[in-house]
Amino acid sequence: MFVARSIAADHKDLIHDVSFDFHGRRMATCSSDQSVKVWDKSESGDWHCTASWKTHSGSVWRVTWAHPEFGQVLASCSFDRTAAVWEEIVGESNDKLRGQSHWVKRTTLVDSRTSVTDVKFAPKHMGLMLATCSADGIVRIYEAPDVMNLSQWSLQHEISCKLSCSCISWNPSSSRAHSPMIAVGSDDSSPNAMAKVQIFEYNENTRKYAKAETLMTVTDPVHDIAFAPNLGRSFHILAVATKDVRIFTLKPVRKELTSSGGPTKFEIHIVAQFDNHNSQVWRVSWNITGTVLASSGDDGCVRLWKANYMDNWKCTGILKGNGSPVSGNSQQGNSTPSLGSNIPNLQNSLNGSSSGRKHS
């Protein structure tokens, strides 16, 4: 059972992104009001805003946390064509007394000539690395060679995607069997039939990122993309928010079978495709085990998806964007606001509207 409650966010304009730190004890939000806010969770479970500052001179699209191993570090990206790295300064007693924390800008990444649409830290095992993507279709990968000096970032890679980029996701797998990998989505809406999801893989020999896969079946604008936490699985799961929710699995074909040195080959399957949001799907997010996917869409609802033991994905919960329950007659047979309960499950299987289609 899930119960939704509202938190006074006090942003002066639309909130574009919410992001948790590694432990889920801290949260960052960013907004069109050009600010980022940091929230800390109290012992009682309430969220308190402990910092709020102007970060950019345009809408802030995304905010993301680095692994705590690198300190308390945030990155943000904006319409103002920049991305920025922020670090919390500990020890200013005045602020501490007021329950406020202090954040300073460590660097501004100014390489993009257009709006920077997404920013993501690489998985911890790769070191302190950061990827951005921008409306001009370029993914940039930066590295801080000295993790103690966050003001030094060097641009390591520029990957041209040919299409305006809207979102990126690192493959979180830290298995030695998997090379570093990043998926890029495009929201290009011009009426071409080009594939909107590309996957790039790092090649140890050439020391470059090369295209490993293109999801040819995704031709509509993509608004969000997310690799599931790998959690020891032998394959990767990728969720795509486009005109519907799609879940792909990418199973690496064993290296021995492919010629060495080239990019990894994958068996790609689409394991679920849901149009319950009726129209555009805006965001997708995986839980910590990559077993439950949350999505939001134009119907103003948040939906939860989960696979049963047969790998059939089903809707297991639905809530309206304002936290109120979805009443019976309005939403395709889902009637309870209780996420994670099996009642909507049953109804879905009855009307058959949301069971996953499986084909390769």
Place this chain on the structure above:
Amino acid sequence: MSGTKPDILWAPHQVDRFVVCDSELSLYHVESTVNSELKAGSLRLSEDSAATLLSINSDTPYMKCVAWYLNYDPECLLAVGQANGRVVLTSLGQDHNSKFKDLIGKEFVPKHARQCNTLAWNPLDSNWLAAGLDKHRADFSVLIWDICSKYTPDIVPMEKVRLSAGETETSLLVTKPLYELGQNDACLSLCWLPRDQKLLLAGMHRNLAIFDLRNTSQKMFVNTKAVQGVTVDPYFHDRVASFYEGQVAIWDLRKFEKPVLTLTEQPKPLTKVAWCPTRTGLLATLTRDSNIIRLYDMQHTPTPIGDETEPTIIERSVQPCDNYIASFAWHPTSQNRMIVVTPNRTMSDFTVFERISLAWSPITSLMWACGRHLYECAEEENDNSLEKDIATKMRLRALSRYGLDTEQVWRNYILAGNEDPQLKSLWYTLHFMKQYTEDMDQKSPGNKGSLVYAGIKSIVKSSLGMVESSRHNWSGLDKQADIQNLNEERILALQLCGWIKKGTDVDVGPFLNSLVQEGEWERAAAVALFNLDIRRAIQILNEGASSEKGDLNLNVVAMALSGYTDEKNSLWREMCSTLRLQLNNPYLCVMFAFLTSETGSYDGVLYENRVAVRDRVAFACKFLSDAQLNRYIEKLTNEMKEAGNLEGILLTGLTKDGVDLMESYVDRTGDVQTASYCMLQGSPLDVLKDERVQYWIENYRNLLDAWRFWHKRAEFDIHRSKLDPSSKPLAQVDLNQTKKWI
């Protein structure tokens, strides 16, 4: 609005009211129906709102356009532009406040009659009303009226008014406008610019013009076809939208030479374009004969400096109803709320949703942002655990020290929540394996220990070709069956299956008793039967039937059993072979399958998937020849590996096969916790060194870190170092973690 198509307007201040206008004006009141039933006579607008008709005004025929007075008082004062160019002030269902009584019914008359296209109240001086008219020769087309101005006889001769209008209340006619603009032109749309009371933007015949009332001889203008529906962005006063046919043009008044932007052209002509009053940069558009409101989300603040980059625009569409939409109106204060009206005057009230962004926290709560608001959705603790996700299960299991009981290994199943049959099988298997390893080590150190953790598959293989079958007597019956002589390996296998206890005794009695105690009568009966003790089977079934939780039908089954006959063509056999398929309980089913089977062909038992693997394997050990047994075990092992079924660990043991099986289990469930603890239970070092095992362990430790279970992780590391001395459990991450905290 010309007769057929209704228009709709929200009241600017009394925000629960709106007016629908076609040939008459109808005032409605909106009510929430969340906590109440739909009242008689009210119209449903949405799931949670309904409208009641308050009053109708049909005093003003030939309406062309309507504008609601912007001041708070009087509430329901409306200006109506008519087909003859007159503008009439009228009111709806109000107690006629004496102060404004004079205003109601007042008419503003242009010199020459022609259609009034548009009306706009000045947002700063509430008495100023601008009217845009069609062209009439060289006459002015934009007239600005002061609604408080009195009739002035010296300008308009009394008799002329009498003649032309024939009105009784001549004092209510005003013919002298405050300003006259747009000579020799037509005006199609108007809006006041909020930055100055005296600036008026007008869509004229072939251009957009800004009139400055401080100097009416001058105007700023730009030639364009997009002259309809001019409207100022309420959040950026320099941003203006206008349209022509299917195309919307967005203008920046600071560089008024050309549109800063034109939106994708629609196939049908547009009828209305409106900025959302409660949110920046959201423009709603409607085309003719369409049931869709198209929205353009302009997600950035326009900058005055020459910006060559295209702004980010997200195009969306909403379909509030199935019918064509005649018109729509944004709610003045409710966020993103809109009401639409169809040509047959049905109405629908709905909200345009913001793009929701969302994120999961590691402790299974979901946070999302909708508009300017944040919502948190947390899991309630007291939930039925079967429905819980593996993330929650693993967290709870970590708290209950799951996996850490290395003495009573089977107890880990209880620690895991006592609900998952596969985990039960796994931990019992590991428990038995541990017992016999220790047993074996005592007897002959370094001998068979490794074989035990290797699972039944290897055990059985090691005894190939050493077993012969012999006839055994059914106890209590004068009948015989072929049973394999049990060699050491088969006895070990049976022990791992849990059928017999350690030691040389091959008695299943204790096992049967424990099953009976747990109320598993059907299973106990089947095991008894497979040990050729049909009397005990019947006895167990009777016991089950008479017990509290048991099923009375078990007596019937016992009765059927007691009629068992060896004869091939007996009615008993015939009935049992057909009816057994209708039995729901798999153990009852396999009992009859066994009794009716031909000698040496036990597929009905061996491939009954609903029967526990350990029982089927034990059965196979008793009845199959070496070759058959090997084939069967091989086949079953592959099946289990494919399915990632933990019951199969009994067969694979903690070997590479076991890792393969566990890999499919992890692929299927994500349960790295069980995978880690299982492999740390007794795997040989080379298995522990398998990259996959190391990766599960790494992932599980990472989960413990994310949950801030520092003690649990320390315990896990200690547990791990006991079995795998090569692991370096302590300190490495703690130092890193604290690096920047100190």
